[in-house]
Structure formats: C-alpha cells, structure tokens
Amino acid sequence: GAVVSQHPSWVICKSGTSVKIECRSLDFQATTMFWYRQFPKQSLMLMATSNEGSKATYEQGVEKDKFLINHASLTLSTLTVTSAHPEDSSFYICSAPLAGVAEETQYFGPGTRLLVL
Amino acid sequence: AQSVTQPDIHITVSEGASLELRCNYSYGATPYLFWYVQSPGQGLQLLLKYFSGDTLVQGIKGFEAEFKRSQSSFNLRKPSVHWSDAAEYFCAVGAPGGFKTIFGAGTRLFVKA
Numbered sequence: 001g002a003v004v005s006q007h008p009s010w011v012i013c014k015s016g017t018s019v020k021i022e023c024r025s026l027d028f029q030a031t032t033m034f035w036y037r038q039f040p041k042q043s044l045m046l047m048a049t050s051n052e053g054s055k056a057t058y059e060q061g062v063e064k065d066k067f068l069i070n071h072a073s074l075t076l077s078t079l080t081v082t083s084a085h086p087e088d089s090s091f092y093i094c095s096a097p098l099a100g101v102a103e104e105t106q107y108f109g110p111g112t113r114l115l116v117l
Numbered sequence: 118a119q120s121v122t123q124p125d126i127h128i129t130v131s132e133g134a135s136l137e138l139r140c141n142y143s144y145g146a147t148p149y150l151f152w153y154v155q156s157p158g159q160g161l162q163l164l165l166k167y168f169s170g171d172t173l174v175q176g177i178k179g180f181e182a183e184f185k186r187s188q189s190s191f192n193l194r195k196p197s198v199h200w201s202d203a204a205e206y207f208c209a210v211g212a213p214g215g216f217k218t219i220f221g222a223g224t225r226l227f228v229k230a
Binding site: 043 | 151153158159163211217218219
C-alpha cells in the first residue's frame with residue numbers, strides 16, 4: 001500500500017530556533033498534502049493544505065509566518081516551525097491522499113514529535 | 118460546516134467483551150467516513166472507511182462500522198475486544214472531491230483483564 005514517511009521522527013530544539021519537518025510520499029505522487037498538529041490527549045487539528053507548485057492554504061487561526069510550508073515536488077512537503085517556542089511543542093502529522101482512484105483515501109505519516117525547550 | 122462528534126472521551130471494557138464506539142457527523146450530503154486508531158506515540162492507522170454502498174463496513178482487526186444516515190452516525194463495533202485494542206480511536210469525515218479530513222476528538226479505549 002501507499003506509504004508516507006516523516007523526518008525526523010522526533011526533534012528537540014532550543015527556543016528561538018527553526019525546525020524543518022519533511023513529509024514524503026514514498027511510492028506515489030501527491031499534489032496535495034495536509035499538515036496536522038496534535039496536542040497531548042487531544043485530536044488532530046488541521047493546520048494547512050500544502051499544494052505542489054503553489055502557496056499553502058492555512059486554516060483559520062494558524063500563523064502563516066510561523067509555520068512555513070513548501071511543497072517543492074510531487075513527493076515532498078516541508079513544514080518549518082520558525083522561531084519555535086515551548087508552546088509549539090506538539091506532535092505534527094502529515095497526510096497525503098492517493099489521488100486518481102475512485103475512493104479518496106488519506107495516508108498518514110508516522111508523525112514528528114517536537115519539543116521546544 | 119463539517120463536524121464530527123465522539124461523545125465518549127474514554128471507555129473501559131473487559132477483555133473479551135463487545136465494544137461500540139459512537140460517532141456522529143454533521144455534513145450536508147453523504148460524506149466519506151473513516152475510523153482510525155492511534156497507539157501511544159504513534160501515527161494513525163486506518164481501520165475502515167465508508168464511501169457508498171453497503172452501510173455495514175468491515176475493517177481490519179475484526180472491526181466493523183455501520184453507517185446510519187437517519188441518525189448521522191457511524192459507530193464502530195467489535196464483538197470481542199483484545200488487550201491489544203487499547204488505544205485512541207478517531208472518527209473522521211471527509212468531503213467527496215475535497216480530500217480534507219476533519220477528526221473527532223477521539224475516544225480512548227481501556228481494556229481490563
């Protein structure tokens with residue numbers, strides 16, 4: 001089946017630094033990818049839709065300048081948390097739909113755990 | 118607007134007992150419906166999905182779900198729970214053609230011996 005990977009799986013950084021998280025579709029192309037964040041014991045909240053070759057679409061309340069998204073190729077989307085602060089600590093999950101089939105199914109990455117000290 | 122409600126924050130069942138996790142959705146037409154499971158610190162695994170057709174959907178690990186349009190529900194069931202089923206379960210809704218998936222708050226399942 002389709003596989004989505006994320007790198008790194010976990011990262012610890014100092015407050016004020018920037019962190020880049022990669023999301024890759026390993027065996028299929030994805031013109032669209034989605035980024036979610038999940039706080040402990042809470043649900044996944046959609047942050048933004050990453051569009052290959054164009055600007056990302058952010059959900060209401062998500063800071064565009066804080067969470068930079070780049071969808072440089074059909075298999076890679078990156079999320080950069082700029083000037084990270086402790087409140088940005090969270091579990092970030094990406095997903096990609098397997099387009100071109102009759103049934104739309106999202107494939108989720110394993111997630112990246114970010115801890116900002 | 119789309120929304121998903123999982124009324125039970127957590128549920129505890131005995132191993133071997135049956136399980137039903139509730140899910141209600143709000144959507145103007147028939148949505149795509151999903152159930153995912155997440156083990157601690159892990160990503161999401163798709164249990165089953167409903168797009169159209171038979172309203173009783175079979176999934177992996179012995180789970181099934183029934184779509185009831187009149188009740189706007191998509192409850193997840195399993196006849197006999199195993200200790201390894203302890204996890205967080207998310208119901209989700211997606212719009213046809215839109216790909217975007219909206220998740221419910223989740224239900225944490227505890228299994229007691």
